[in-house]
Amino acid sequence: MTDGTPDHVKIFDTTLRDGEQSPGISLNKPEKVEIAQQLARLGVDVIEAGFPITSPGDFEAVQAIAREVEGPVICALARTAVQDIDAAWNAVRDAERPRIHTFLATSDIHIQHKLRTTREDVKGQARAAVAHARQYTDDVEFSPEDGSRSDVEFMAEVVQIALDEGATTINVPDTVGYTMPHEYAAMFTRLYELVPGLRDVTVSVHCHDDLGLAVANSLAGVTAGARQVECAVNGIGERAGNASLEEIVMLLRTRAANLGLDTNINTREIARTSRLVSRLTGYPVQPNKAIVGKNAFAHESGIHQDGVLKERLTYEIMDATTIGLETNSIVLGKHSGRHALRAALEELGYQVEGAALNTAFKRFKDLADKKKKVTALDLDALVSDEMREAPAAFRLEWFNVEASSSRTPLAEVAVRMPGGELAEGSFTGDGPVDAFFSALNAAVGHEARLKEYHVSAVTGGRDALGETSVLLELNGVTASGQGVSTDILEASGRAYLRALSNALANSPVAEAEHHLRSEDSEPAAETTS
Ligand code: KIV
Numbered sequence: 001m002t003d004g005t006p007d008h009v010k011i012f013d014t015t016l017r018d019g020e021q022s023p024g025i026s027l028n029k030p031e032k033v034e035i036a037q038q039l040a041r042l043g044v045d046v047i048e049a050g051f052p053i054t055s056p057g058d059f060e061a062v063q064a065i066a067r068e069v070e071g072p073v074i075c076a077l078a079r080t081a082v083q084d085i086d087a088a089w090n091a092v093r094d095a096e097r098p099r100i101h102t103f104l105a106t107s108d109i110h111i112q113h114k115l116r117t118t119r120e121d122v123k124g125q126a127r128a129a130v131a132h133a134r135q136y137t138d139d140v141e142f143s144p145e146d147g148s149r150s151d152v153e154f155m156a157e158v159v160q161i162a163l164d165e166g167a168t169t170i171n172v173p174d175t176v177g178y179t180m181p182h183e184y185a186a187m188f189t190r191l192y193e194l195v196p197g198l199r200d201v202t203v204s205v206h207c208h209d210d211l212g213l214a215v216a217n218s219l220a221g222v223t224a225g226a227r228q229v230e231c232a233v234n235g236i237g238e239r240a241g242n243a244s245l246e247e248i249v250m251l252l253r254t255r256a257a258n259l260g261l262d263t264n265i266n267t268r269e270i271a272r273t274s275r276l277v278s279r280l281t282g283y284p285v286q287p288n289k290a291i292v293g294k295n296a297f298a299h300e301s302g303i304h305q306d307g308v309l310k311e312r313l314t315y316e317i318m319d320a321t322t323i324g325l326e327t328n329s330i331v332l333g334k335h336s337g338r339h340a341l342r343a344a345l346e347e348l349g350y351q352v353e354g355a356a357l358n359t360a361f362k363r364f365k366d367l368a369d370k371k372k373k374v375t376a377l378d379l380d381a382l383v384s385d386e387m388r389e390a391p392a393a394f395r396l397e398w399f400n401v402e403a404s405s406s407r408t409p410l411a412e413v414a415v416r417m418p419g420g421e422l423a424e425g426s427f428t429g430d431g432p433v434d435a436f437f438s439a440l441n442a443a444v445g446h447e448a449r450l451k452e453y454h455v456s457a458v459t460g461g462r463d464a465l466g467e468t469s470v471l472l473e474l475n476g477v478t479a480s481g482q483g484v485s486t487d488i489l490e491a492s493g494r495a496y497l498r499a500l501s502n503a504l505a506n507s508p509v510a511e512a513e514h515h516l517r518s519e520d521s522e523p524a525a526e527t528t529s
């Protein structure tokens with residue numbers, strides 16, 4: 001900051017790539033597009049949409065995001081192999097502003113044991129990869145993987161090669177979450193000395209949270225000169241996760257006067273983005289999580305409550321409205337009409353017309369019959385639940401679950417199959433939910449195994465909408481699904497059937513068949529990252 005204007009730090013969101021590599025997360029194409037649309041509303045500068053070589057499904061999701069999402073740069077990840085880079089390019093080429101991100105490890109531990117090659121070969125691969133990517137686009141990012149554990153002199157040589165070949169962003173990851181803030185900052189200072197050309201490109205940080213330092217390390221990198229932060233919503237990502245987007249953004253915003261830095265993020269979209277990512281990934285947000293945890297702005301002790309009532313600043317460093325937490329300006333009731341609903345949905349960023357508006361209106365009316373005040377949180381949950389209804393999926397038609405403390409629970413269900421026919425099933429179980437899920441398995445003829453099941457309330461109050469998330473495994477494929485309803489069993493059944501539909505859609509047989517049918521998809525390969 002030289003003239004009092006804060007320096008701009010770019011937010012590179014990797015929720016859909018590194019975040020999606022979290023165990024148990026498997027988002028389907030419409031879910032990824034929905035998250036990407038919300039990230040665009042949030043105002044991120046770059047969306048890393050996926051790693052297209054890893055599967056035809058990932059390729060197609062990145063391609064859909066590149067074609068449908070306007071605003072941010074759309075980026076795809078690639079190792080240095082030609083087919084990786086070609087797949088990345090083919091997936092993002094239709095974006096307004098496409099980027100290829102290629103990476104290669106520079107630490108000796110990775111070079112010797114993972115890549116089983118030499119430093120010379122790494123230099124050659126980096127040169128060839130950046131040169132190849134630059135044939136397609138002038139927006140190329142290069143990452144020396146495990147940068148924080150690399151010999152900085154050698155890493156500098158590789159970074160210089162990447163710059164010579166035309167890389168426009170250099171990202172130095174703390175891949176294993178090992179570094180400390182002062183070390184990471186010193187590494188950047190040394191790298192700038194060794195590679196003066198870094199001052200002419202964007203330098204980026206990418207930190208993992210294995211020691212709980214991802215945000216602190218990202219800040220250290222930024223204070224040392226980096227102007228792009230790679231992060232993920234709710235901090236999801238490999239192992240302990242990535243730096244959390246909301247934490248780094250609110251840190252820069254809250255301490256702007258001190259740091260002289262800011263981002264383009266529309267912070268009022270933070271709470272909603274966090275809820276969407278949590279809902280679709282099935283990863284709950286811990287209550288005490290900074291910024292987006294449900295207690296982040298709650299004051300429990302009498303002394304704190306008293307202080308805040310007298311003057312908010314006594315115990316609050318941020319205003320909850322800044323992150324969009326009180327979006328309850330929208331309140332509808334049972335007398336609200338279609339027009340009011342459409343206006344409320346527009347305010348939330350949904351353009352819902354025709355048949356979709358009719359369905360949304362019906363679900364809104366059902367809810368308004370049971371719940372006095374329908375808020376923005378309720379509408380958001382209902383509409384995204386409806387949008388999740390894929391055409392070729394199983395649908396819950398009706399269910400009957402009998403449970404009491406004296407009898408074994410029994411469930412009977414009817415499911416509309418993707419071909420239109422009705423399938424019925426019944427089963428007993430250890431509890432009502434167990435019986436219900438077993439009956440759904442019986443109806444659809446698949447033996448899925450439940451791995452995780454979460455229930456939460458969208459708002460407070462006994463009449464709140466319930467939100468459920470299911471993670472299951474079918475024939476070695478793990479998939480998740482979510483459901484929303486005032487009836488928790490109905491929400492559970494919807495979630496279970498969506499997870500089953502996703503598992504079948506993601507099964508290798510389905511992917512292979514789809515791949516054969518698809519004209520422009522790319523070859524699948526193993527991921528190493
Ligand atoms: O953590 C890491 O090193 C990565 C790279 C692919 C940037 O995710």
Ligand code: ZN
Pocket residue numbers: 018173175206208238
């Ligand atoms: Zn990473």
